[in-house]
Amino acid sequence: MTVESVGALVKRTLPQIVAVLAGTLAAISDGMQYGWTAPVIPILLGPNSPVEVTPAQTEWLETLLMLGSFSGLSLTIFFVDRIGRKRSLLLSSFVTLLVWLVTALAPRVEYIFAARAFSGAAGNMAFVAAPMYVAEIADQKIRGFLSSIIYLMMLIGVLIIYSVAPFVPFYAHCVIGGALVSIELIVFPFMPESPYYLLYKNKPEEARKSLQWFRPNQNVEKELEDIKAAVQRQVTERGKPQDLIMVPSNRRAILIMAILNWAQHFSSISVLFMNMHVILEAAGSIYMANSIAAILFAVIMLVAASIASICIDKFGRRTLLILSSILTGLCLLVIAIYFTLKNMEYNVAAISWIPIVSVMLYACVFKLGLGMVPIVLTAELFPAKMKAMGMTIADGMYVTSSLLSLLIYQKLKDSYGMEYPFYIFSISCFFAALFTALFIPETKGKTLEEIQFILKGQKAPRKSVDSA
Known part of the structure; x- marks a missing residue:
């Protein structure tokens, strides 16, 4: 692939890239939650801990994240099909924002326990809805690249929490995590829903507008018919x-x-x-x-x-x-x-x-x-x-x-x-x-x-x- 063709591909798929970046910003916050215990537990057990925590209680901080993910499974299945991929991502980001707020202000460790459980459920929803959204809007030539962005965002989050949490006041990393999901809550609502999902919900005109946004200056009728045929065949199964x-x-x-x-x-x-x-x-x-x-x-x-x-x-x-x-x-x-x-x-x-x-x-x-x-x-x-x-x-x-x-x-x-x-x-x-x-x-x-x-x-x- 030549430099010119790469440039043309980027220009043609720029709206898709923008939508994916906007929709996966919260994955940085999720990565911070995933790596959170490694640098934060020593702080919680130290003399300047913001809350009183015992070593036995810290073991629950990892487990509750996973248990929260389990508890969110049924809700994830319900929401991604009922309200859509886009709104599921926004709901996940809103819950994560509340999680960071509770964590920063928690007067007792029980509040952090609850925040970790809800963080697991929200992360579960995001890591199901985001790959679905990406796969359904992406050009096949860059679908793998766009689908992998969510993992890149998560790793950035892990790096941030490792690099920041040990060296700043306890609330500071919560502010960073909350700011990231706030940006997604502000920007992502302006992105279209997946045309695949819109056709699945029998909204052909909205699907056409969505596809036109993701495929600027292209005739989308052929692709729209292909998607419609694929959805109709699959939903009859x-x-x-x-x-x-x-x-x-x-x-x-x-x-x-x-x-x-x-x-x-x-x-x-x-x-x-x-x-x-x-x-x-x-x-x-x-x-x-x-x-x-x-x-x-x-x-x-x-x-x-x-x-x-x-x-x-x-x-x-x-x-x-x-x-x-x-x-x-x-x-x-x-x-x-x-x-x-x-x-x-x-x-x-x-x-x-x-x-x-x-x-x-x-x-x-x-x-x-x-x-x-x-x-x-x-x-x-x-x-x-x-x-x-x-x-x-x-x-x-x-x-x-x-x-x-x-x-x-x-x-x-x-x-x-x-x-x-x-x-x-x-x-x-x-x-x-x-x-x-x-x-x-x-x-x-x-x-x-x-x-x-x-x-x-x-x-x-x-x-x-x-x-x-």
């Missing part, structure tokens, strides 16, 4: 919960997302995010302060994710997934072997740099594929009738696998040694690479309608303008 299992194409989609969401967390990402200080301390690494290591880890992830967002529409989903899974597995295998040698009382002082280097390499290779591609595929694989339910269940699997990975890590580490969970995480990555090679189709450059034919094992009747 059964849309009951059991159809995720009974319909072969839906079953294949939910299996793919179950394995990928499982693989993401069983590649140890949640474990490293929430226990990096403990892991590096156990490794005996003396080459970098833990706080600096955490910031560097987040920076490397953000850079790698940015590169992946550019490459995902060039090299394809499968290539990045396979390569990333293999390299991530190798990084974790090195960490496991190091801890094995250390626990066997070998002198590892001369190679104590290996764990921190492996962790930083992990940050790079994980986000090049395994940490980015699943969010893109989630929005591509489910048909219109099953999209809300399928994506929400996939998000539930994401939360479940996160909790299980943390539980397995703690149990094995405490009972047998630090190396055992990392051997399991490494094997999981290699399995993810094999599964991708054998079962996951390439969706690069395909319309949402064509992807459904691929999942059904059928050939699309004709090549059409992107209906997403």
Whole structure:
């Protein structure tokens, strides 16, 4: 692709880029919530804590975020189809704004408990509605890039909370998080709703205006007819919960997302995010302060994710997934072997740099594929009738696998040694690479309608303008 063609593509898709950026600003705030406990718990346990907190109470601060995500599953399914993708994102942002306000002013830790639970529910809704919205407005040539922006925003949030929270008054990071969602609440209402959703709700004229806004100076009639045909075909299919299992194409989609969401967390990402200080301390690494290591880890992830967002529409989903899974597995295998040698009382002082280097390499290779591609595929694989339910269940699997990975890590580490969970995480990555090679189709450059034919094992009747 030439420089001129890239420039022309950006100019042609600029309204889509603007809408996606406006609609995913709250993901920065969600990233701050996800990484919040690592820098904030030491503050809450310190002498200048704004509220009185016990060590036992701090353990609930991570758990309640996940439990809040679970509690929001049914509401997410209801809202994204009832009020739309756009309004669901705005509702999520409004709740998140209240969360930051309560957190900043909380007189007791119970208020923060409630805020964390509501934050989990709001984040769940955002991470379902945003990929749906993006996939349904995006030009197929940049759909992968636009779909990955939400993860880039989340990583920016993690970096912000790591870099800011330890060094400023407690309320300051809450002001930053609240300001971000406030900007989305001000700007995003001016963006159109997804034309896909509008046609799903039988609003053809509004869908035409929406598509014209996203495709300026283009004749949208052909694409509008393609979307209409796709929606009409998909909504005539059964849309009951059991159809995720009974319909072969839906079953294949939910299996793919179950394995990928499982693989993401069983590649140890949640474990490293929430226990990096403990892991590096156990490794005996003396080459970098833990706080600096955490910031560097987040920076490397953000850079790698940015590169992946550019490459995902060039090299394809499968290539990045396979390569990333293999390299991530190798990084974790090195960490496991190091801890094995250390626990066997070998002198590892001369190679104590290996764990921190492996962790930083992990940050790079994980986000090049395994940490980015699943969010893109989630929005591509489910048909219109099953999209809300399928994506929400996939998000539930994401939360479940996160909790299980943390539980397995703690149990094995405490009972047998630090190396055992990392051997399991490494094997999981290699399995993810094999599964991708054998079962996951390439969706690069395909319309949402064509992807459904691929999942059904059928050939699309004709090549059409992107209906997403």
